[in-house]
C-alpha cells in the first residue's frame with residue numbers, strides 16, 4: 001500500500017475544497033489517510049496525479065468524494081441498541097401526537113427501515129415522520145429503492161430475529177413473519193422492502209460539516225451512528241451543537257457504540273447507555 005505524508009493529505013483536502021463544496025479538513029486523520037492510500041492504489045497514481053485528475057474532471061472528483069466516505073451499514077445493526085429503543089425509549093413516545101426522527105448519515109437506508117419496522121410493531125408508525133440524510137447521493141438512491149443483496153447480508157435476518165422476535169429482559173419470544181416488511185427472492189439474491197415502508201421516509205442530501213439544520217421542525221429523536229468516528233474532535237463538537245439545536249427540549253440523540261459526547265456539549269446532554277437526552 002502506498003504511504004502518504006501529512007503534507008500530501010493537506011494538499012488533497014485543499015484541492016477538493018477548492019473544486020467542490022466538500023470540506024474534509026476535520027475528518028479524523030487515521031481513517032482518512034487509509035481511504036486516500038486505498039484510492040491511490042486503486043487508481044495506480046500518486047497524490048499529485050490524483051489532484052491533477054480531479055481538478056480537470058468533475059465526474060472523477062465526485063467519484064473520489066464518494067469513495068472516501070465509508071458506507072458500511074446493516075439492518076438492526078447493534079441489536080442491543082435496538083432493544084434499548086424498543087423497551088426503554090420508544091415507549092415514552094406513546095403519548096406524543098407527532099414524532100419526528102432524523103437518521104443523519106443514513107447511508108443505504110437499512111438503519112432507517114429497521115426503525116420503521118420497529119415503529120410499526122409498536123403502533124407508532126402512522127404518527128411518525130422519518131427523514132434520512134447523507135452526504136453521498138449515491139447511497140441515498142439505494143436507500144430510496146430499499147433493495148439489498150440477500151446472500152451477502154444474511155446478518156440482517158439474524159439481527160431482525162434478535163430484535164423483533166425476542167425480549168432479552170424476560171426471555172419471551174414473539175412470532176413475526178419478516179414478509180410483513182420485506183420479501184426475499186433467493187434466486188435473484190434480493191431482499192426488498194415492502195411498498196408501505198418505501199413510501200414513508202423522506203431522503204435528502206445533507207452535509208453535517210455545513211453545521212446547518214435545513215430540515216424543518218426540530219426532531220424528537222436523532223440517530224447518527226458510526227459517522228462521528230470519522231470526524232476529529234473539532235468537527236464532532238460542531239455536529240453535537242447542530243444536533244442540540246435540532247432537537248426539541250428533552251429530545252433524544254443516539255450515537256454509535258464506539259462514540260460518545262465529550263467536550264463542551266457534554267454537560268448539555270444526560271446519558272443512558274447509548275441514548276443521550278437534551279437537558
Ligand SMILES: C[S@@+](CC[C@H](N)C(=O)[O-])C[C@H]1O[C@@H](n2cnc3c(N)ncnc32)[C@H](O)[C@@H]1O
Nearest residue numbers: 069072073105107134135136207208209225226
Ligand atoms: C458507516 S456509515 C453509517 C451508516 C449508519 N448510520 C449505520 O450506523 O449503520 C457512515 C455514513 O456517513 C456518511 N457521511 C460521512 N460524512 C458525512 C457528512 N459530512 N455529512 C453527512 N453524512 C456523512 C457517509 O456517506 C456514510 O454513508
